[in-house]
Each structure stands twice: as C-alpha cells, then as structure tokens.
Amino acid sequence: MVPFRSGMVVVGPNFCGREQEIGRLRAHISRCARVCMIGERRIGKTSLVHETVRRLRGHSLVFIDLLGVKTVDDVVRRIVDGIFSSATDSTFTRLARSFAALRPIVGVDPVTNMPTLSMAPGVQPLPDTLENALDYLSRLKNTVVLFDEFQALLSLPQEEQTDIIARMRSRIQLQADTPYMFAGSVRGDLDRMFFDHSSPFYKTAVRFELGPLTRAEFAPFLQEGFSQGNRSTDADLLAHLFDVCHDVPGDVQRLCQCLWDETSSGDHVGPDAIPRALQRLFSDEERAYAILLENITAQQLKCLRALAAVGGAASLGGEFLASTGIAANSSVQRALNSLVKKRILFRDEKRYRYCDPFFGEWIKHRRL
Ligand SMILES: Nc1ncnc2c1ncn2[C@@H]1O[C@H](COP(=O)(O)OP(=O)(O)OP(=O)(O)O)[C@@H](O)[C@H]1O
Numbered sequence: 324m325v326p327f328r329s330g331m332v333v334v335g336p337n338f339c340g341r342e343q344e345i346g347r348l349r350a351h352i353s354r355c356a357r358v359c360m361i362g363e364r365r366i367g368k369t370s371l372v373h374e375t376v377r378r379l380r381g382h383s384l385v386f387i388d389l390l391g392v393k394t395v396d397d398v399v400r401r402i403v404d405g406i407f408s409s410a411t412d413s414t415f416t417r418l419a420r421s422f423a424a425l426r427p428i429v430g431v432d433p434v435t436n437m438p439t440l441s442m443a444p445g446v447q448p449l450p451d452t453l454e455n456a457l458d459y460l461s462r463l464k465n466t467v468v469l470f471d472e473f474q475a476l477l478s479l480p481q482e483e484q485t486d487i488i489a490r491m492r493s494r495i496q497l498q499a500d501t502p503y504m505f506a507g508s509v510r511g512d513l514d515r516m517f518f519d520h521s522s523p524f525y526k527t528a529v530r531f532e533l534g535p536l537t538r539a540e541f542a543p544f545l546q547e548g549f550s551q552g553n554r555s556t557d558a559d560l561l562a563h564l565f566d567v568c569h570d571v572p573g574d575v576q577r578l579c580q581c582l583w584d585e586t587s588s589g590d591h592v593g594p595d596a597i598p599r600a601l602q603r604l605f606s607d608e609e610r611a612y613a614i615l616l617e618n619i620t621a622q623q624l625k626c627l628r629a630l631a632a633v634g635g636a637a638s639l640g641g642e643f644l645a646s647t648g649i650a651a652n653s654s655v656q657r658a659l660n661s662l663v664k665k666r667i668l669f670r671d672e673k674r675y676r677y678c679d680p681f682f683g684e685w686i687k688h689r690r691l
Pocket residue numbers: 328329330331332333337338339340341362363364365366367368369370371508536572573574576577
C-alpha cells in the first residue's frame with residue numbers, strides 16, 4: 324500500500340511531528356480558549372486539531388466544516404451534521420431526543436457498523452435550531468468544537484452574514500467551558516473576522532499561525548515511507564522535493580505518491596525521478612490547469628511565467644518586474660492582484676506565491 328496520504332486528514336501513524344504545536348494547542352484547550360488558526364492551504368490545520376484532540380484522553384471533537392456554505396440554512400445544517408457525526412453510544416439517545424424536531428434519521432455506518440444520525444434531506448432547520456445546536460455544544464463535557472473553513476461565512480449575502488455571525492458570537496461568548504477552534508486558509512478573510520475592530524468576533528480568539536512542518540521532522544518521516552516499499556532516498560531528493568512543493572506538507576505528500584508510483588521496490592529514488600513524478604501529476608491535473616489558463620489575461624500569464632521561472636515565489640523587486648516583460652510596473656501590480664483575487668496566487672508577507680506550486684511547474688514545463 325502507498326504509505327503517503329494527501330487530500331485527507333492525517334492522524335496517528337500518518338501524522339508527523341508538530342510536538343510543539345500540539346503542546347500549545349493543548350494548553351489553549353485546557354483553558355477553554357477560543358483559537359483562530361490561520362495557515363496556507365494543505366499546511367495541516369485540520370489534521371493538527373484532530374490529532375491534538377485524539378491524544379487528549381477522554382476528549383472528543385465536534386468537527387463542523389463550513390466549506391462552500393452559501394446560505395444560513397447550509398450553516399445550520401453543517402453545525403447539526405457536525406454534532407450528529409460526533410454521536411457516541413452514550414450520547415446517541417440524548418442527541419436524537421434533543422433534535423427530534425428535525426426528524427433525524429437513524430442509519431448504520433457501513434465501515435464501523437455503528438449507528439449514525441443524519442438530518443433528513445427535505446427537512447428545513449427551524450428558526451431556533453442554530454441556538455439549540457450551540458447550546459447543545461455547551462452542555463457537552465470534554466469536547467472541543469472545530470469550525471473549519473470559518474471564513475466561508477463571508478460568502479453569505481451581507482445581511483444574512485451579519486445576522487448569523489452576531490447570533491453565533493452571542494451564544495459562543497457565553498460558553499466559558501467549551502474550547503472553540505476556528506480554522507481557515509484565506510488569510511485576509513479570517514484576519515478580518517477576528518482582528519478587525521468592526522467585526523463581531525473582534526479579539527474573541529487567540530491567533531495561532533500554522534507554518535510548514537520543519538524539514539528536520541518531515542524528512543525522516545518521508546524516508547521511512549519510502550523504505551517501507553524497499554526504496555532508498557537521499558538528501559538531495561528531499562531538498563529538491565521540499566523546494567518544488569514550497570514545503571507545503573499536502574503537496575509534498577502528493578508528489579511522494581507520484582514518486583512512489585514512478586518507482587519500484589529496490590529502486591533508489593533520487594532527484595532525477597522528480598520530473599517523471601511531476602509528469603504523472605500533470606496528467607491528472609491537465610484539464611483543471613487548462614481551465615485556469617482560459618480565465619487569465621495575457622499580462623497575467625506573463626506574470627505567472629516570470630514567477631514560475633524563479634521557482635514560484637518572488638517579491639516585487641526591479642529584477643522580477645523587468646522579467647515579466649511588462650513595461651509599466653503598475654500593470655504588473657494590477658495583474659498580480661487579479662491573480663490573488665482568483666486564488667491562483669497569494670501574498671505571504673512581501674512575496675507573491677503560487678497557491679498550487681505544481682501549476683507553476685506546469686506552466687514552466689509547457690513553456691507557456
Ligand atoms: N503533520 C502532518 N504529517 C504528515 N502529513 C501532513 C501533516 N499535516 C498535513 N499533512 C499533509 O497535508 C495534507 C493536508 O492536511 P490538512 O487537510 O490537515 O491541511 P489543511 O491545512 O487543513 O488543508 P486545507 O486548507 O485544504 O483545509 C494531508 O493530507 C497530508 O498529506
């Protein structure tokens with residue numbers, strides 16, 4: 324079996340390192356603090372919270388994923404779904420009774436064979452379901468609540484957004500005994516929700532910035548993965564791998580999967596295998612990348628090309644500006660800002676970077 328995991332939450336033996344972050348998070352949980360966890364896509368936010376709670380004896384996690392919510396009803400449903408998914412033998416009956424008005428459906432999980440609860444598809448949340456659900460959370464003992472992709476609330480229509488954020492805040496602020504985590508990757512949006520003084524959540528949470536895994540902790544973990552399939556590696560391969568992936572753990576593991584598929588038991592996996600692994604990855608992503616390309620202007624492409632040529636990340640110095648081939652600096656700035664709005668690039672401190680480092684590699688490879 325391929326020992327690398329990507330695109331999923333990793334815990335237990337699949338979770339590497341982060342002892343220090345787990346310790347910090349555990350301290351916040353023991354104080355029932357509210358934590359706003361900010362970090363790039365695929366950096367490991369969701370996994371870190373899952374793993375931390377998993378290691379806390381007697382604690383459980385209510386995981387509420389707000390990705391893609393468009394209406395208040397979607398938000399309420401996701402909260403109820405999160406609560407239902409956390410049902411255990413001891414909470415099942417109480418849960419079914421507390422939410423009887425939503426006519427929960429009892430089923431069986433095909434993998435664990437455990438009973439499950441879910442909201443019937445046609446049932447609408449009631450006007451007080453949100454408050455009831457949040458109150459229910461406050462009564463759970465030793466439970467951590469994670470609102471993941473919390474910034475998605477900002478995509479609700481303005482009036483609904485203001486209303487639901489205010490309602491959530493007013494309930495959550497009364498819950499002194501429940502630790503809440505709010506995680507998200509669209510940095511500016513989450514910052515605005517917690518650190519802009521006009522926001523209802525202003526200063527209600529401690530900021531927890533999550534960076535990449537260090538190479539020192541991640542490299543032995545990956546080497547061990549390769550050795551499970553009788554493949555040897557070297558320091559050059561790992562250095563190259565981390566560079567190509569900008570140290571983003573999810574991307575590193577994705578490329579390791581491709582390296583694994585490109586090699587066989589007994590092989591030495593050196594840096595020369597990376598282009599072949601990328602080629603494999605491109606064949607999966609080709610269509611998605613072509614669609615991205617259709618939606619960008621000629622000047623934006625020039626900027627992407629220049630950025631790809633310097634490894635996918637650059638600050639706006641004279642050298643980079645000249646390398647775009649665009650005469651006016653203000654046009655480069657405009658093109659880069661549009662690419663940030665389209666979530667093709669993002670800004671970290673002073674640098675512009677590809678959200679997906681493999682897209683940059685593809686642009687370079689295709690000589691676009
Ligand atoms: N501690 C870790 N050990 C090993 N791999 C990790 C670790 N953290 C993250 N990863 C890798 O990154 C991938 C994404 O992890 P996760 O979903 O937790 O990140 P995220 O920051 O929540 O991502 P997103 O922004 O997409 O929600 C995992 O599937 C795994 O490949």
